[in-house]
Amino acid sequence: MGWKEYFLAALFVNIFQMAIAFVIFSLQDVLPLNPQGFPGLSWDSAFMQVISFGTNTNLQHYNGEGLCNQLPNCAALTPGVPGLSYLSQMMAVQFLQFTSATTGICVAVAMIRGFITHSKDLGNFYVDFTRSLTRILLPLCFVASLVFVGLGTPQTLTGYQIVKTVEGATTQATQTILVGPVASLVSIMQLGTNGGGYYGANSAYPFQNPSPASDIFQIFLMLLIPTSLCFVFGQLIGKKRETRPILWGAYALFALDLLIAFTPNLPVVGPGMEVRFGGFFSTFWTVVTTAVTTGSLNASLSAVNPLVILSAFNGMLIQATPGGKGVGVMYMVMFIVLTVFIVGLMSGRTPEYLGLKITARDVKLVMIAFLVHPVIVLIPMVLAYSTGAASAIGVGTNSVGFTKIFYEFTSAAANNGSDFLGATANTPFFNVSTAIVMFLGRFTPIGLLLALGGSMINRKRLTTEAGVRTDSPLFSLILVGSILVLVLLTFFPFLALGPILGFFQGRVNGF
Amino acid sequence: MNIKRELPQNYGPAVRLAVISLVICGLVFPLVITGFAQLIFPSQANGSLVQFHGKTIGSSLIAQNFSLPIFFHPRNDSASGVDPDITVQDAYSQIPRIASATGISADKLQQIVDQNQEGTFWIFGTPYVNVLELNLALINQTGSSVYKNFR
Incomplete structure (x- = not known):
């Protein structure tokens, strides 16, 4: 397939998958496996959620478990805050988590194929999809799911368990134990860098993340495939040294994020954190989850220091540290082409990458791909404030409120999915606006970068490598520098008004 | 195309x-x-339910409400709202209340806390105890008559 055919096939499959999930979300009240009797999702909520899962974002404006925590049954649901049936968790959430992660691997490999010498096309999407799913994701998730069950994550289709508590021996108090098919979801949500949890509290909820061991295992799963894909790049193009700028660049920026996050001090357990993880793993998780744009959380974002939030923003604004499944590598190649171009301009050499001359069209493609991000983050932010949608859900116009709204759209655009707002953002404005942002943030850069890969096919290779060597440590250094300059130039004023201002206002116990 | x-x-x-x-x-x-x-x-697949004297009384992974002064209390400010654990320091700070409500000696209570302590990885994090398991230990091990209704 050429890039257009490949892109269309990916888009079509994804849209059909999202359409199926939309029907399941909307009709979950009449479909089977709904022991708690949850009502169907409203149209805007279902629309937003299928785009959220279908774009690998996993922003969640609902609590999967409903609000049944201490209720003997789910009759008293808070209106407007939907819960999900077991069928929706399986055939809508887990389903789209698998397919969006698979799509990410496919489009990354397709783009890389364009850079291979003598390649004829970008491959066949249908073949790539089937292979990535059946040979990588399903086997890995099978093992990971059973590990999670062994560590304490439930996996059952029977309804919530109602038990009489210890004090219930005298007071008759009961507790509802919120079980479900959790483990099979947790494996793909972490391995697929999706991040959408079974529960509203995500991986802070003990069933989803029972122990320090499961916490570390989830961090490992998040990093596994995005890091592997850096090596896939060098392998596929037949020049393993070319993995270096992608890998080194990604991990240098990741290290910088860690440095920022841990600057205040080694954090201790505070409100909004879980005792079994402690301050260190809560902070470390928050950096990792944004560095690979997973978006799962093991602590409340409101609990962490503003500098940790700043570090999280860095991950989501760069999207290549090492970034989401597949798209992380694509973004890094985008930054490399930009850097090669800038270095070429400064040194007066013809810009070239892998022996390929970088043309004006290539630079236009990567520039547009880069600029999509600020456009779809900043415009809806302005709308959220100017239409009163932000104040309608109780978000203020101070550094805290600004950070929350900025984070919401950054997370949506970066297909990350962590957020401050959660179910409070289940309003038509936030559902529709974030849905549009997520869709554009996913498929525009993928289309543009597939076009970049496609245009490399049959391009003449320069025999004498006169350009800048991209496998040297110096180039990685310049790459990191130019990424920081590009991203900071674009977003610094907004970061300054949000987390940086929050830090200087002394909001050390978070927001 | x-x-x-x-x-x-x-x-x-x-x-x-x-x-x-x-x-x-x-x-x-x-x-x-x-x-x-x-x-x-x-x-595990069914929610790590805890059996106590033949009855299911909760899950070891999910905090349950304890409000009587004779029990250790969970925290309610955590991210999940059902954090099953408290730090050992938190448990120690509750010992005087439980000691005065039950008449059990503070030394005995501290011993029970220490027995139920769970470690974290190396220097990362603080040692903690599971509140439900701690309270079941109180009921079972102290022999105090204040707990007789809970057996």
């Missing part, structure tokens, strides 16, 4: 792939995992 010609060619394969992936990822996979989980780890 002619878009008008290409578009319809994708409808068939795209719909087929969407439906097949739905069945595999959304149905077969979670059901197979459920089967294996129930077979290999039945206790």
Whole structure:
């Protein structure tokens, strides 16, 4: 397939998958496996959620478990805050988590194929999809799911368990134990860098993340495939040294994020954190989850220091540290082409990458791909404030409120999915606006970068490598520098008004 | 490439792939995992429920409400709202209240806390105790008559 055919096939499959999930979300009240009797999702909520899962974002404006925590049954649901049936968790959430992660691997490999010498096309999407799913994701998730069950994550289709508590021996108090098919979801949500949890509290909820061991295992799963894909790049193009700028660049920026996050001090357990993880793993998780744009959380974002939030923003604004499944590598190649171009301009050499001359069209493609991000983050932010949608859900116009709204759209655009707002953002404005942002943030850069890969096919290779060597440590250094300059130039004023201002206002116990 | 010609060619394969992936990822996979989980780890797969004197009284992973002064209390400010653990320091700070409500000596209570302590990885994090297990230990091990209604 050429890039257009490949892109269309990916888009079509994804849209059909999202359409199926939309029907399941909307009709979950009449479909089977709904022991708690949850009502169907409203149209805007279902629309937003299928785009959220279908774009690998996993922003969640609902609590999967409903609000049944201490209720003997789910009759008293808070209106407007939907819960999900077991069928929706399986055939809508887990389903789209698998397919969006698979799509990410496919489009990354397709783009890389364009850079291979003598390649004829970008491959066949249908073949790539089937292979990535059946040979990588399903086997890995099978093992990971059973590990999670062994560590304490439930996996059952029977309804919530109602038990009489210890004090219930005298007071008759009961507790509802919120079980479900959790483990099979947790494996793909972490391995697929999706991040959408079974529960509203995500991986802070003990069933989803029972122990320090499961916490570390989830961090490992998040990093596994995005890091592997850096090596896939060098392998596929037949020049393993070319993995270096992608890998080194990604991990240098990741290290910088860690440095920022841990600057205040080694954090201790505070409100909004879980005792079994402690301050260190809560902070470390928050950096990792944004560095690979997973978006799962093991602590409340409101609990962490503003500098940790700043570090999280860095991950989501760069999207290549090492970034989401597949798209992380694509973004890094985008930054490399930009850097090669800038270095070429400064040194007066013809810009070239892998022996390929970088043309004006290539630079236009990567520039547009880069600029999509600020456009779809900043415009809806302005709308959220100017239409009163932000104040309608109780978000203020101070550094805290600004950070929350900025984070919401950054997370949506970066297909990350962590957020401050959660179910409070289940309003038509936030559902529709974030849905549009997520869709554009996913498929525009993928289309543009597939076009970049496609245009490399049959391009003449320069025999004498006169350009800048991209496998040297110096180039990685310049790459990191130019990424920081590009991203900071674009977003610094907004970061300054949000987390940086929050830090200087002394909001050390978070927001 | 002619878009008008290409578009319809994708409808068939795209719909087929969407439906097949739905069945595999959304149905077969979670059901197979459920089967294996129930077979290999039945206790964990059903929510790590705790049996106490023949009755199911909760889950070791989910905090339950303790409000009587004779028990250790969970925290209610955590991210999940059902954090089953408290730090050892937190447990120590509750010892005077429990000692005065039950008449059990502070030394004995501290001993029970220490026995139930769970470690974290190396220097990362603070030692903690599971509140439910701690309270069950109080009921079982102290022999105090204040707990007789809870056995």
